[in-house]
Amino acid sequence: NAGVMQNPRHLVRRRGQEARLRCSPMKGHSHVYWYRQLPEEGLKFMVYLQKENIIDESGMPKERFSAEFPKEGPSILRIQQVVRGDSAAYFCASSPGLQTDTQYFGPGTRLTVL
Amino acid sequence: GIQVEQSPPDLILQEGANSTLRCNFSDSVNNLQWFHQNPWGQLINLFYIPSGTKQNGRLSATTVATERYSLLYISSSQTTDSGVYFCAVEETSGSRLTFGEGTQLTVNP
Numbered sequence: 001n002a003g004v005m006q007n008p009r010h011l012v013r014r015r016g017q018e019a020r021l022r023c024s025p026m027k028g029h030s031h032v033y034w035y036r037q038l039p040e041e042g043l044k045f046m047v048y049l050q051k052e053n054i055i056d057e058s059g060m061p062k063e064r065f066s067a068e069f070p071k072e073g074p075s076i077l078r079i080q081q082v083v084r085g086d087s088a089a090y091f092c093a094s095s096p097g098l099q100t101d102t103q104y105f106g107p108g109t110r111l112t113v114l
Numbered sequence: 115g116i117q118v119e120q121s122p123p124d125l126i127l128q129e130g131a132n133s134t135l136r137c138n139f140s141d142s143v144n145n146l147q148w149f150h151q152n153p154w155g156q157l158i159n160l161f162y163i164p165s166g167t168k169q170n171g172r173l174s175a176t177t178v179a180t181e182r183y184s185l186l187y188i189s190s191s192q193t194t195d196s197g198v199y200f201c202a203v204e205e206t207s208g209s210r211l212t213f214g215e216g217t218q219l220t221v222n223p
Contacts, residue, residue: 033210042214043211044213045211048208056208095209101145102147110155
């Protein structure tokens with residue numbers, strides 16, 4: 001059973017460009033979470049999604065950031081008009097959606113904004 | 115929101131030594147996980163342990179939910195144990211994980 005997959009693993013963008021980060025959950029998992037790790041810091045929750053629904057986006061910046069988890073295909077975290085402060089590692093996790101869940105993390109996407 | 119504190123923030127060991135990492139949390143939790151982030155940045159699940167004790171090889175963990183703390187034990191440490199160890203908890207009110215700031219472990223040969 002393949003683990004959580006994220007791509008790209010590394011992404012370089014110039015200020016003002018858009019960044020799209022993809023996450024394919026583990027097989028059989030219907031819940032996806034996105035977390036951000038700024039340099040030298042711990043991980044911070046951004047958004048929690050189920051198929052076609054955003055359950056909790058309280059950790060996501062109100063502007064420029066959006067997330068989706070369509071019925072078919074991977075979950076996408078989209079950052080518009082990136083700024084240098086968006087440089088970070090973005091981790092996706094998935095769980096099967098049971099009451100007591102382990103969240104399994106992908107390898108992360110390291111975004112660098114020039 | 116819930117607060118998660120990890121100690122010590124940094125730990126340097128000689129290969130073969132034992133260590134104990136601590137995680138305190140400020141409220142009741144549904145879930146507690148320990149992770150190892152290796153020097154390449156990958157997050158590795160170590161334990162899912164909302165209560166009780168578990169062991170996996172040289173690592174073991176104990177969570178005392180009523181007293182709101184968890185301990186991670188590393189025995190006979192190896193250089194490959196180096197990295198950052200994170201504790202993360204899920205509040206009873208939701209599904210998000212709240213991470214501590216981590217313990218940076220360095221194991222010297």
